[in-house]
Amino acid sequence: MKKPETLLKRHHVRVTNIRKEIVAALLEKETALSYREIRDCICESHDRVTVYRTLNTFVNEGIMHTISSADGVVRYALCSDGSCEPHHHDDRHIHFLCKKCGRTFCLPFRAQPDFEIPTGYKMDSFEISVSGLCENCLNPS
Amino acid sequence: MKKPETLLKRHHVRVTNIRKEIVAALLEKETALSYREIRDCICESHDRVTVYRTLNTFVNEGIMHTISSADGVVRYALCSDGSCEPHHHDDRHIHFLCKKCGRTFCLPFRAQPDFEIPTGYKMDSFEISVSGLCENCLNPS
DNA sequence: CTATACTTGCAACAATGTTGCATAAATAAT
């Protein structure tokens, strides 16, 4: 388990309470979280605006990336070590939305499929969102 | 070129002005449109709420489906004939977002790739969003 | 043509997200 402070320093951003709290929430839950969920994990006294600004900073600095699911909710997930440079998110991994518990996971990188896209179109990057049942919901222990 | 009225009747929804205008806009542009873009295509006097309710009706009746892109904007696209049943959108096609012109296209169905997802997860459905350059922007005529 | 079922517009509300500006806090410099 990594310390939020270490992570922030490694990315050369100032260490503040709200930043530590938000990173801690993401590290603890181990899933992607929406603004609302993040809000519910941190001290209530922080202003909404500060939360949004913090999340924007994290995305810009390559600390987190956003995931916009089919349900229209934007979620934030920690970038795995070294996978995201500032302003250059590496999107080679797949996102998984569990239909039962509603949690969103970044799946570990696996072999990527090839696509057939029509002639005339040029592909730069792609994103794959899978939905179904997560480990926990499929095999409740 | 199909008539909006025909399309609405085939789906057993009442034919009203706003419905004809919205379907006409989608048929004409041949791309997915956001609420904002749709609003700019139709008569200004229609109420916002009616636009949203119309779009919801269309999605529920299988006339359109939504696309939530990486930019967080929800777009609406006509379902190709027979591809969508009410409440049961067929998501076998790929969505393409052009980085230059910003337009979103539903690509015609092609062979689908296989995914490797980690053991323990069960996949129900998936969605693929590709971004890059569209026909028009790649080969300006 | 009339009855009825559905659609519309309006008012009100809630959530998300942004900007400008003064104050406060974190870090760098002394």
Next chain:
DNA sequence: ATTATTTATGCAACATTGTTGCAAGTATAG
């Protein structure tokens, strides 16, 4: 350790998206 500088925060205000309840209007079936 103290001060100076840079950056972050809180507050007010605003814009946009999206929803609901309700009364009035309209499309369609009979």
